[in-house]
Amino acid sequence: MKTTMRKLVALLLSAALLTSAFAGCSSGGSSGTESETGSAASASTSEESGAESGSTATGEVTTLKIMGIDKTATVDSGEISLSDWVAGGSPIYDAFVEKLAEYGVALELDLIPEDQYQTVCQTQLAAGIDADIMNITPLDDQTRLNLVDQGKLISINEVVENHSQGDAKEYYTNGNGAQMMNKLALEDGNTYWLTDITIALNEDGEVGQGAAMSFMIRQDWLDALGLSAPTTTDELMETMKAFQENDVNQSGEADEVLSISLSDFSSGLSNFYGIGRTMSGELTYVNTETGTVESPWYHENIQSYIEFVKSLVDAGYVDTSDQLDEKKAENKIAGLFDWAGETWQEVGITVPEGAAAAYYAPVVLKASNAAVETEPYLCWQQGYQLGGNKYAVTSACEDLDAVGRLFDFLVSDDYRILTEYGLEDYSYTLGEDGSYNAIKDAEESDAQQLAAGCALWTNASILPRFELKSAQDWATELQGYQDAGKTMGYPETGFEKKKEFFDEYSDYEYKLPHESNPELAPATAEELDTISSITSDLTTYSEELLTKLILGQQSMDDWDTYMADLERLGLDQLIEINQARYDRAQGNA
Secondary structure, eight states: OOSSSSSEEOOOOOTTEEEEOOOOOOOTTTTHHHHHOOOOOOOOOOOHTTTSTTSOOOOEEEEEEEEEEOOOEEETTTTEHHHHHHTTHHHHHHHHHHHHTTTTEEEEEEEHHHHHHHHHHHHHHHHOOOOOOOOTTSSSSHHHHHHHTTTOOEHHHHHHHOOOOOOOHHHHHHHHTTHHHHHOTTSSOOOOBBBBEEBOOOOSSSOEEEEEEEEEHHHHHHHHHHHOOOBHHHHHHHHHHHHHTTTTTTTTSOOOOOOOOSSSSSSSSSGGTTTTOOOOTTTOOOTTTEEEEOGGGGSSHHHHHHHHHHHHHHHTOOOOOSSSHHHHHHTTTEEEEEEEEGGGTTTTTOOOOOOOOOOOOOOBBBOTTTTSOOOOOEEEEEEEOOOOOOOETTBBSOOOOOOHHHHHTTTHHHHHHHHTOOOOOTTTEOOSSSEEEETTTOHHHHHHHHHHOOOOTTTTSSSSSSSEEOOOHHHHHHHHHHHHHHHOOTTTTTTHHHHHHHHHTTOOOOOEEESSTTTOOOOHHHHHHHHHHHHHHHHHHHHHHHHHHTSSSOOOHHHHHHHHHHHHHHHHHHHHHHHHHHHHHHHHH
């Protein structure tokens, strides 16, 4: 665990590559750093690598300074961080540095702990940006627009059009990145930050659909009582009654409960009423079937949903303590919402001696008390999805050609494979069918981390992630989850319940994005002004109202008054703004 306020580390090439150092790209990039960490050195490549695709003609290497988050992960050996990789001689990171050098680029990293990044970021902005590339994810929308207006961010269009050696220009003009450029364009037609891109391909190699999220229930408890999985909300009530009356967790108390958010619509049960999912602080969602932005509050089944959750709470079947992690570890959480193929929720659950291992299986419930009969929606990851992380090129950069070459590297297969899988025979093996199979028992900490996720330089760290998941990759991932389940003690039929879910519902008709508002175009300054003026009071009112209705502290009899209050506070305005943003994104694309 790192305790320093900041960790400034230089990415050094291996001794074989260290032949000469060159000035950094940023005008202030090296100022004040040598006394702290040593020279932020970079190097020229060998003559051989200088002739390879993507490298500079002279073999020279330019250093770019990146300001970002010191991403961490937990593995068997403990917690590791990106700065550990940089300082510790990670084979995966060494390969990253060597591949990047072939493009004539090295990186100097200004790494900051995640819990301090937003504060340090704002301080840096006030003092003047001295990094060439900056993770601007924690900044609010208005601050990002201000940076654009002040000329402190350089258009991504400018970089790929005039400074790419070809690969990045093709990717962001005609390839998978073109949608990102269009959907994130501001009013001037330019895009000012890169984001992560995830693409799921079907068996025909076309963009398909990704993973699914679902409400899940303890399958081991169903098995213990000889029960079938519930298929309706009424049956869920009966299942919870059976769990508690039979003391299925053997605690001696009726303490088996569901994890359901009382203040928003993020817990999955609302989907079974045909209502889209909204995250905390969000009051609209995109109905991609109709192309409309909607709010749960205006849905025809909203009162039925609230009445159902209230009945669960009144019966004592819901955790109202907001202590999910603690109660899950204590073997009390009967159901929750998460990725349908996950195995991480079960880790750390302590079951009684002799009891079967805990595992959650997805369920799809028909709403028994719906005012208007509807098919339950499922939350699916779209086949083409932009991530929320944002990385910008700043006006401090003096060598955009180097940035263009970095972008060329980022869209390469070398970068994608290193990011997603690491190194062959170290963190993965290559199957005869071309699949990348993680080495789950790898001893080295960075290989362990790659076997469980992706490289530490992505996911809100220093660089974007470009995930391309083929049908074979998806099958391999599902098998990996199944293997993980077996090592956790799942019965042979255990993970099959999760796999059956994907097989059965892969062609399911009623699906909505798992994100509330996927790929809305950036708000204009005028829209931001309106959003900022209404969201605080509107969100507070919505969260308090939903909670009090579920807990029975306010009456459903006053519904018309509540709707009038929401309208007065700006809910209709928010829907209108987000509809315009969605329409712009679709029109641009």
